[in-house]
Each structure stands twice: as C-alpha cells, then as structure tokens.
Amino acid sequence: MSQHSPTTAPPSTEGRRLFDLQAQYIADLTPLPNLAQAAVVRSPYAHARIRRIDTRAALALPGVISVLTGREVQEWSRPFAVAAERPGRYYSCALDKARYVGEPVAVVVATNRYIAEDARDAIEVEYEPLPAVVDVEAAMQPSAPILHEELETNVAIDRQLTYGDVAAVFSAADIVFSQRYVFPRYQSFPLETYGIIASWNPSASQVSFWANFHGPYSMLAVLAGALRVPLSKLRVVTPPDVGGSFGNKIALYPYMALMALASRKAGRPVKWIEDRLESLSASSTGTDRVTELEVAARGDGQLLGLKMRLMDNVGAYIRAPEPGCLFRPIGNFMNAYKIEHLEVNALAVMTNVCPSGPNRGYACQQHYFPIERAIDELALKLGKDPATVRLQNLIQPQDIPYRTVTGGLYDSGDYPRATQRALELSQYWQLRQSTGAAAPSDSSVWRGVGMAVAIDPSGSNMGYIDVSKKATQRRPNLVRVGSAQTTRIYLDATGGIIVELETAAHGQGQETTAAFIVAQALGIAPADVTVIAGMDTGSRPWSVSSGSYSSRFGAVGASSIVAAARRLQENLLQAAAYFLDSDASRLRLRAGRIVSLDDAQIGLSLKDIAARLHWSTGTLPPHLETATQVAGTFVASALDYPNERDQVNSSAVYAFTADVAVVEIDKETLDIRVTTYVTVHDAGNILHPQIARGQFAGGLLHGLAGALYEELRYTETGDFLTGTLMDYLCPTLNEMPGSIVMDHIVLPTPQALTGAKGVGESTAQTAPIAIANAVADAVRHLGLEITELPLTPDKLWQQLGARLEREPAGT
C-alpha cells in the first residue's frame, strides 16, 4: 500500500472501466433468466378517446407473449401521487383517453424486440380524436378543451405568494415597467435513453427493477403507492454506468410502473430500452413557461420589488416532482439581489403535450430569464450599463449569511467579486465600446455582449414542495424537511478500504471523487480505495432524499463520505489504542499508519490493525466489535418546513455563477455564433478540479442549446414536430463558443463537511440568459426585442422583416 497522502486529483475511475471494456449500462444487463422484451404502443393523437383496442393479430404472431392495456393498468394500479390541488388521474398508461402524442396505450411483450415491434404495429387501436390545446395561456381560457373533465379546468395549481410590502414599493417607485417573457420547452437529452428491467414476483408480491434511475428516492414511494405494494417489497438496482440524465431520468418511475405491470401480465421478467423518438416525445422535458413580470425600481437603478405571474406548462398530467418548476427555487426567488418585496402568482397548467420535469438547473433558468432580461431593460431605460445595475443591487459579502425574504439562507459567497472577475476576464468594459450600434458599419456581423448572474441552489430540501399548498392545507402531522445521505465504508482484513456509494451516480465522476476524499482522509493512495458504484435499494441504506439530483453530491453526498471516513479514522485510533495499550488522544493517523505522539517507534499500519480486527474478533472489547464497518450520515442543517408566511430554506447550500457571453450575428444569414463565453463560479471547495471543470463546460453546452438550438415543438393541434436529431438540434463541437474561459473563486460553505457547493447545474442556468442578453445587445439598435428563446435566425428574420415593413427607409 502506497504510504502517502495524495494531493494530485486521480484520473477517472469510470473512464478507466470504459476503456477496460468493463462498463455496465442498463442495455448491457441480463440479470435474470427468461428475459422478454417490451415495446410500447403509443398514441398518435394529442387528445383522443380510446374506443377499442384489438390485440388479436398481435397475439397471433409467433414469439408474442402478452399485451398489457389500460384495462389491467386500471385494475392493478392507482394514479401516481403528486403535490397539486387539482391533479389529473395519472396512470402509467392511458385508460379511456390519450392526452399527448406518445402517451402509452399498451405494452407488447415478446421474445425479442423486433417481434415486439412487429406486434406493436399489428395492434389496432380505434381513436376518436378530440380538440387539443398545447399553449399554456390558451389552456387557461374558459373555452379551452379540458384534459381532465372531472377537474373542469386545466389549472392544476394556482398559488398566490406575497413577501414584503409590494404595493408600497410599487407606488413609491420612480420607474415601473412590465414585460412578458417566454421560456421554451427543451430537454437535456441524455445520450442513453430510459432503460428498465422489471420482474413481478407474484408469490412474494415483490417487484424488482434494474433501471437507470438515480433518485430522488422519494419517487419510489410514489411508485410503490401506484403499484399498491409496500415500499419494502420494491427493489431497485441502478447499474454502475448510467449514460447521463441531467434530471431527465427522475421521471423514469411511471415507466417502471408500466413495465412492472407488463411483467405481471407476461408472467416473466421484461426488459425495455426506450428509443430516441420515445425519449423526445414521451419521457420528460423541461417546463415551458410564460412569465408576466413587473419591476419597480428607483431612478438610480436600485431594485425595489417584483411582481411575477408564472404560467408553467406541465403537460398532460402534473407529475412529481412537479410542481417543482414553480417552487424549487423559492428560497432564491430573488436571485443574488437584495430585493425585499415580491409577489408571485404561480400557475401549473395542463396541456396536450408530454409531462414536464426536472432538467439541468431545474426551474432556475425559467425563473431567472425574465428577471435577468428585465435588469438589462431597466439599465437601458435609465441610461446605465447592465453590469453597473447588477453590481449596485447584488447582496454584499458583509450581508452573508443572508436570509432572503422568501426564506433562503445564502451561506457563503462574494457575489460582487465573482461578477467583477467575469467582467475582467471577458474584457466586458472594452467590448461595450464596440457592440450593438457602436460596431463598425463595414463589419459583416453585428456584435453583442451580455451577462447574467445566478444563485445556484444545491441539495433540495424535501419540504419545499409543500409551498404548493396553502399554509392552512399543509399536514401538520407530516412535516417534510431535509436532505440526508448515508455512505458506508469497510476496512477489509488486509487493510483495504471499500466505499459503498449510495448516490446512484450517472456520469458525475463520483467514484473518482469518493476515492480521493477517503484517500485524503486516511493518508493512502486513491488506487487503494475500492468504490462500489451503482445502487441497490435491496442491500444499501437509503432514504427518500437519497440520490444524485439538485447538484447535491458535493455538499450532501460527499459530506456523508467525509463523515464515514472520519468515523473510520476514529475507530482506527481506538483500535490502535487498544492494541498498543495506549491513549487514543496520544495517537495520530498519518500516511496510512497510526503513530504515537510520544514515541515515533510505536505505531501500527492500517494492515496490522485490519488483520487484528478481523482475525481476533473473539478477543475484542465490545466497542471494537464493529470497528471495521462504519456508516456516515450527513444531514443538511438549516433546512426548515415552509412557515405560515410561505418562507422556506429550499436548498442546503447556495453557490453563485457570473457569466459573460459575446455573440456575433451574421448580417446576411442572421446566424448567431457565441464567440466567447466566460463563466466564473463560486462553488466553495472544489473536490476534484477536472471533474468540476467538466461540469461547468457541460452546463454551458446545455445552456447554449436552450438559448440557440433545442426546442421541443408541437403544432397547434398537438402534433409533435421534433422527433429526430434533424429537428431537435443538439449542438456539436462546431456550435460551441470559439473561446471558453472558466474560472472560480473559492468561498467554502460552512453548511457542508466538504465546504463544497454545487457545480452540476450552474452554467446551464446562466448561459441561456447571458446569450439572450448578448443577442439583445447586438440587435437592439435595429429595434428588435428579445423576450423569448430559443433565438434562431428565422425568428430574428421575422422580427426584422416586420420592422422593415413598418419603417422601410434608412437603417
């Protein structure tokens, strides 16, 4: 065993496994014998009554085992629970009515996928098409088609939240203005689609899954409820390798229910790997939103208050963890600004499109887009620079820890410093001299520079979601609060260290980071730490908040690893004290060895201690009997339940991001290119520099995609238009900014044992906004307004054309 404390971050364990050809993704697994394959019959209509399903031709095909339809789904399961006042009855499969293109209508199980798809095509479904509605504002009109007749409305949630004295600041303001903003529907498009192996065991009334599910494990409670089995009878194994999620796979659980029922019907285990059309049309997407924003400010640029009407299109069924898009960022509703007065009308509306869900940066880009666009508008109205207005309004370092008016506790940070750093690195002030109207007229491009800042919340507080209910309707006997994670560490008989991850990672390099953390704590080499990846609810500890989501590994997951490593350290000292007949307070762990402070000759190696603890169990005193097995649990502090004023600290820690984008728009083609992107983070302590950097760059890709390329589009009648990569444009290397500058400042959070805040979602939140602000800067002198994304050449062209028609001469 190498005897040194590592200071250099180790290379990728997960990557090594890949090149050693040992990767195990869900599609690679055949964990059970007799595995059959499923294909899903889906509605081609956005809204249609299902009159008849004829499965005879399908069942007659050789190799076809069974067909599951809504009939059994209704008999064998219940609607999924969700925190909404008026939820639709959401089952894993349409019963008598389909409500979006791609909604499951039946499941065929056959001996292989090719036959299952033949059978899928042989199933006859008679539909009666109904009028559909896809637009969130249209769906709120009294004349709109109603998706769930029993509700008599499409509005699932309508909440009014008020903080401070909004009326007073609006009447005292020097300037008040309003604007409507549209944030589009896109999904983070993990390259690996959903995959599930489900096995229904009738005699044990138990159901086992292998699936690329990664939490939050609260969704398993929803799943167990729908399947009408006790949570303890449900086992979920997540393979060591998961091909990305970015929040998308949180919504895997309805398909887990569907495949469990398909297995029940087939009488054998069933495997289903989603295809790309299914993924784009019927997995999960970010929520599209229309915001009406009113801003009140002083004439000097000081922001006083905001009024926001948030209209979320949650798709055909409001599905947990929605309405998270409305409430997940509640503690940081005011972003990084010192604003004390806010009024929010939060609406979740159901329409005939795919149900929505978390998408890298859950809700933050939707929430900050109008605010950060409006700050640019405010600055212009006042003849000031947008950067100056931001710096003027940022919460100052001496105000931190800062309690926001909505209940958030900003734990650490220096927002002006990080913002100034982004401005310096991008040469913002110099650039401002030559953008928009100031650009040379002989240039072939219009140039713009824009910025955005964002509080990046990490470690979701399970309790925030109850803000969706009025204080009087919350259940006082179930106060849902917190975010916790457990990690177990074992010392084997030869001194080897085994770390069992319980976080269900999906590409974040957590094995590499876990080994590094434990190696540093014990003074051994990362290579001497074995990390057990994946997850298994049947054999590893978990709770409802377990998993990898809301960027919680750095602050919460990794803190549980630190807690476990500290406990093992303490056990090693106690064991050495016993074996050396010494006092533990006179011993230290140094470079994988326990040494005496009194006599350098006295000490025991990890290997010696391990051997004695394992081989001499019969002689050990009680306090050392389980010394080789430790569990470390980290519970985020300062989390609370929403109070009667609807305030809640919705996240364990709050990081910060400040970004500057520089764009060029071709004057002839209106092609938009991001030439430079600068992103500066304060994510606290960085646990692994290369992994953190990879997360920032990946976040940028997702934000760039949302700003310029990716949109899930429907016709007015709900037909789905973007089912392939020729329609849904994922950026390649050639769409990335020509120059990417990533930097960070380090202000550790006192709220985590690691001192780390989140890194995973940060730039995905800011990039759509910084790019929009840069484009707005470039085209403002042409009279164009930027209030919606994605920004495409044809959208600019339409605006430009409309303006030229109005004012044909000049410019």
Place this chain on the structure above:
Amino acid sequence: MRPQRRTIVTTEVNGAPVEALVDVRTTLADFLREEVGCTSVHLGCEHGVCGACTVLLNGLPVRSCLRLAAQAAGHEITTLEGVMQTERGKTIGQVFVEQFAMQCGFCTAGFALSLYHLLERAPEPVTDQDIHETLGGHICRCTGYVSIVEAAKRLRDHRG
C-alpha cells in the same frame, strides 16, 4: 414467394472470424451487441446522427445503427474491443482517462474510434480543423467537448 427471413453472416469482428444465423433485418449494431458481445457499441439515436454506435468497417468509421448485419459479410469490423488491443487504442484510452474526456461515457467509444481512424489514416499533419471535423460528427451531452478536444490535441501532438 416468401421473402428470405434469415441469413448466415460470415464476417470478421476484431480480428476473429464470426459466423452467425441472423434475421436479415438485424442491424449491425444489434448484431455486434447481442451476437458478438461487443457492448461498447452504444445506441444513442438509432438514426445515424449521434455517432455513439460508430464502428470501423474495413478501417473506415460507419454508423452501425444504419447498417444491416448482412452487409458486414466479407468485411472486417472493428469496435472499441478491437481497438483496445492496439497500442494506439491503449494510448487513446490512457489520454482520455487522464483528461477526463468523458463523463457518462455513453458517447466515448464513438469518439475514440473516429479519433483512432484520424490518427491512423490522416496524412501528416493532423490540423485543428481535422480534429474539429472528426469530433464534430459525434454528439456528447456531458463534457461540452472541451476535454475531448484537449485529449485529441494531446494525442495528435504525441502521435507516433
């Protein structure tokens, strides 16, 4: 006449002869994954855009989701399993691992194979433009391509 349902495919995968009776409609990707056991071949889009299923057919990168197994008859197929038997493949793996040129890893084999082809076949010198064109044919959702480009340039600069 009833159409032919099955055919015997005789081919060479990663230097080893393979003979199998397959449905004529079996894609090359499914054949490689399920008949031959090459699970490094990943299916991301199944319509030829994302590049995750890239394999080498007689040394040239192709999308295995867009070909039939039957079309591989008489040709040599190389997957990551084969490339990792070569020195260049091992170097690519080493550099990718050190540079963190992957996160979830689902796209990685495709990138590695196209890069292997570029480093094997391109006449000197391999320009930045060559690298951009090669890597630009693949979709990665995790890395923002930053670390993949760095790995590619490092491999180019130390090309033996």
